[in-house]
Amino acid sequence: SGREPARGRAMWRGYGTKRSSSTKQEYALVIRGRVVCEAVALNARLSSLRLSHNNIGEDGGGAVGRLVGRSEGLVELEVGGNGLGQQGAIEFSRQLQCNSKLQTLGLAANGMGSKGVGALAGALWQLQNLSSLDVGSNGIGKEGVESLARGLEEGGLERLRTLKLDSN
Numbered sequence: 001s002g003r004e005p006a007r008g009r010a011m012w013r014g015y016g017t018k019r020s021s022s023t024k025q026e027y028a029l030v031i032r033g034r035v036v037c038e039a040v041a042l043n044a045r046l047s048s049l050r051l052s053h054n055n056i057g058e059d060g061g062g063a064v065g066r067l068v069g070r071s072e073g074l075v076e077l078e079v080g081g082n083g084l085g086q087q088g089a090i091e092f093s094r095q096l097q098c099n100s101k102l103q104t105l106g107l108a109a110n111g112m113g114s115k116g117v118g119a120l121a122g123a124l125w126q127l128q129n130l131s132s133l134d135v136g137s138n139g140i141g142k143e144g145v146e147s148l149a150r151g152l153e154e155g156g157l158e159r160l161r162t163l164k165l166d167s168n
Contacts, residue, residue: 046073047075049077049078050076051082052079056082056083060088061088061090061092065094068096068099069099070097074102075102077106080107081108081110084112084116089107089113092119092120094123097126103131103132104132105127105134111139113138116144118143121150121151122147124152125151125156127157132160135164139168148165
C-alpha cells in the first residue's frame, strides 16, 4: 500500500517525503530489527540469540544493547556482520546494561573501528560472566586493541577465556 508501519510513522516523517525504494527497505530493516529486539527482550527463557548478517546497521546498535540488558536469561548473543559501524557500536555500548548471565558476545565484522571498540571496552565491566568475546574483522587497529586491553583489565573480567581479534 506504500504506507510505512504505524510504529515507524513518526520517525519516517523526520526523514522527509521522497525516498527511494532501497531507502524504504533499509528503513524497514531498522524497524524490524528494533521490533525483534523488543520482542526478544520480553522472553525471559531465551538463552541464545543469533542475529548475524541481518543488516541491523548503525541505527539498530542501541536496540541490541538494550536487548542484552533486558534479557535476563540470555547467555549467548551473536550479531556479527550487521554493519553496526562506529556509531552503532557506541550506541550498543551506551545501552548495554548489567547482564549477569551473558557468556558469549559475538560482534565480528561490524566495522566498529577503534572508537566503537573503545566504547565497548568501557562497558565490559557490566558483563562479569563473559567468557568469550569476538571483535575480529572490525578494523580496530592498535588504538582499539589498547582500549580493549585497558577495558578488560579495568573491568575485572576474570571469566574471559576466549578473545578473538583476528583480521583487525
